[in-house]
Amino acid sequence: MKNLLPEKGKLLVAEPSILNDNSFNRAIILLAEYTSNSTVGFILNKPLEYTVNDLVPDVDCNFHVYEGGPVEQDNLYFVHRIPELLDGSLEVANGIFWGGNFKQLKKLLNEGLLIESDIRFFLGYTGWSKNQLEDEIKENSWFVSENDFDNIFTLNEENLWKDKLLQKGGNYKLWANAPKNFNLN
Template identity: 55%
Template sequence: MISEKLKKGHLLIAEPSIIGDLSFNRSVILLADHNKEGSIGFIINKPLKYTISDLIPEIDANFKIYNGGPVEQDNLYFIHNIPDLIPNSVEISNGIYWGGDFESTKDLINSGAISKNNIRFFLGYTGWDENQLENEMQGNSWIIADNNYKNKIIGKSTTHFWKEQIIELGGDYLIWSNAPENPYLN
């Protein structure tokens, strides 16, 4: 379902008009926070070649790391669906939570209490200053989707998530689903 109003928990689906910005080409962003001061989100469909144990050797798990966005790419962030296990997490929406106590999270992963079906890690995030995202919306850079994605973004492959979301939107958007990533190759 397409929404006209931005709010945390919405998905931002990149329109093909974002040609040239490889950070956002065919990106789907989970909007983690949105207020009058700006917005923060995580690109959920751009896996990196790293696992969590590559970055933090004391964690014994092969959970993939995703490119969360171009801001603070040397910082690790995570979303999850287990607020009862991870203290101090913040609800985003639809049973998806952001952050929490990282020491507890490491221990829970190593004990097997947290699986890849519960958590997703990101290097960096996507951020917008006051009114910046609204201006990009007016420039037709993003489609706002408010759909039931809870069981689709943690523990699942989201490599083709952009195309899946475009197909789910249907209508005039369907033509984009089979367009080449680089329109000059068409």
């Protein structure tokens, strides 16, 4: 598997070298924005104990919420595949969109017009300043992968990191089966 450059719509996969980082241990991040000045992404495989209704009481919706990253964890973000229903949606790539009119979204959720496989919610986001992500890639904190999933909204987050390491092959196959907590070994 060749080394890819980061770009909007690609995935960042945490290298085994950052297993001791609580925020990014085994993280798979969807890059929602990638410019010369900044990068924004959302962690796809870290579900929280919250639902949307827990965080926004006037929304009657029990969809799961995920940890998006360590930045602005008091804000709720979302990616979806329903841009025709949400004004202001920004295309990430391949039918995946970020954000949009929250008032319209609340109405859709309260009327039960969306299903969980249409949208994913995140508390916070992951962000990098100019050149920061590139430096972290050079330091072997991340590798870039194609987003080759059929639907990121229905992923089994339990094996997501392991599957990406197995797909990369080589020495990554050894790390794919490493225990989550080395102290239990």
